[in-house]
Amino acid sequence: MLDLAKLASKMPNMGQEMQKDALASVERLQLAQSLLIKTQQQQDTLIKTQEEWSDRLIFTPATPIEPITTCVDIELADYSHSVFSADGSQIAPSHHEIAYCYLINIGRIMLHYGQNLHPLLDTLPEIYYKSEDLYASRKWGIRTEEWMSYKRTVAEAEVLAEMACTWVNPPGAHLNIPNLAMTDGSLIFWFLETIATEAREQILTPILQAWEQLRSTKIPLVGYISASRSMEAVNFLRLPQCTYDNPNCVVYCGEEINKTPCQKIEPIRDATLWSSTLKLRQRSAIFRSNSRILDLYGEKQHIYFCYLHVGTEVARVEFPQWVGEDSVLLNQALSITLTQVNKGFGYPVALAEAHNLAVVKGSDRSRFFALLEDQMIRAGLRNVGTSYKEARKRGSIA
Template sequence: MLDLQKLMGQMQGMSEQLQKEAQQLTDKLDRAETIFTQAITNQSHLCQHSELWRDRFIFNCAEPVEPLGQIQAISPITTPHIVLATDGSQIAPSRHEIAYCYLINIGRVAIYYNSGIYPLLDNVPEVFYKTEDLYKARQWGIQTEQWMTLKRTVAENVALANLAITTISTYPQSPMIAFSDGALVHWELDEIPADARSQLLPDILTAWDALKSQRIPLAGYISAPRAAEATNFLRLQICPFEQPDCHTHCSTKPLDAAPCSQIQPLRDGTLWSRLLKVGECSPLWQSQARILQEYGEHQIYFCYLHVGTEIARIEMPAWTALDGELRSQALQIILAQVQKGYGYPVALAEAHNQAVVTGSDRRRFFAILEQQMVKSGLRNITTSYKESRKRSSIA
């Protein structure tokens, strides 16, 4: 049990440090706003530099595809519409349990607004126990727990696409959105070998192909975003070199000592909180994440939307972001969702609630598994002594 009394002194020092950092952040934000104003008039030149020297940058830099000063006011949708969302949770494998396996649970939500139709709220669990499910990823140096998380990402996207295709076949005229909790730029896939990635990414892209074919807008909602892709674009404005070749000019310096680092570490959301009013949307940006080289036609764009309670990052594939009708439809539904959810989209919150696996769920899962193993004739089924001892206490 945590001894809170012993933490009190540390908390005071922590609060003083945070207050100091807050003042430094304000100073950097003032500087960034000035640089942003300068970049507006110099945008074309900066974009040319970005295209020519991107492979020489030591930071990841997105590129604006609309004028930096173009801020759009979004109105929440009021007409009948449908919101579809999925989210996932899991039971991780443990060698201390009665069997080494894992479970992925996908929560599904379909809410039909202003239609009188009862919403869909359910979940689809799947247990993985075969050798190829548990140990196949070891050949690529990927642990089972990490592979399970990656498989869950795929399952969320596939379930969302299947739900959307089924829904639009029944309600073909209703505006809708396929809503994902989190990023559509799957940075984590860039960290695994290409052979492993080939077992995952094609299923995601195939699911997105199905959404595109039916013109169902897809959007990923990122709450409290930590990305700095847009603020990194401002580095080009303050780069003192005629050619922004980081590897030539700054490779021997620490990243925070580079001449362009004077506004770092400033996140995109912090900058746009200064520039946007409630209900306003930033211009569109195209992500330049390396993993997107394998996305084909599904290049990812993003914008920042002031939803009232926070600045949210909205990611959309090209066929949604570059289609004026679909993009507007998506943003209007998103803003309405946040308002209905008092700060966070209703459908995403409900999908999470459907997906979450509680401690009691986990115990029941293994109890059912134990019963089935006994029925199959297995004997001496028990948890490890460590797990058994942890479930009781002398305190």
């Protein structure tokens, strides 16, 4: 049990420290704002410098595709449009339960506005119990729990593409209705950098195939990131701050990574900077992410992003290159995203509802294992039950 009386005595020091950080952040923000103007004036030169010295930088700046101070007004979506979304949750495997298995539950949402059509709100649960589902990943040094989360990411992408393309592909009136496929979180899967090549292919390949389905059907895809902590765009502002002839971090700053002269504006985040420059319903310049894992995505699926002032916050919106290069699809995607946030009072309706459908509550977990126990007994299995540890945790004697 948490002792609130003891905890309260430690709060004043924390408040004082946060006050100091807030004052320092104001100064860094002012410096970052001035650097935006300076950076735009020499943007082409800085991009060439970045390309030439990228392998010797100790940070990863995103590349602006437009003038870095760009601010573009985004209109709300047309009255008639459709939104697709999918999100997942899971029940993790446990040796203390009656069976070692895991469950992935995908919530899918299809909302139609101004079309007099019923929405789709349902879930697709799948149980994994075979040896190849539970133990195959261990040959790559990946725990079953981690592999389960990777499989969930794949399932979310496949369900989203199948749902959206099935709706749009058949001939009908909805072909000319603007639409959008939305997912919660980043489209850049950094975790793939640390796993074996064979395992990475099993995860990334079906995701890219699902995205290719969306591209061929001309359904724009975005990843919506609320409260983004990314510094990719701000990192580009470090290039004009370099005090050396060339930004060769490996040579000049290799032993002083935390004291480099270009770190004057850290830890200002992208969202903080663009919240001071964007007005309501405006987007920032488009940036090309340079995360190393994106080299495996292919050219058309490389990830671009921008920042969008949705009213309650400045959100990071990511999209594949094929969306970023098509002005019609990009405006369609951002306008529907903005409308979704507006309808959801600060967060996209489709994402919130997909999450609520997918989430597995404690009562759902209990019913799942009760159903599983019943099926095991029906199959003739004996000695079915939880471990003593799990039984004691469920019923405390204190």
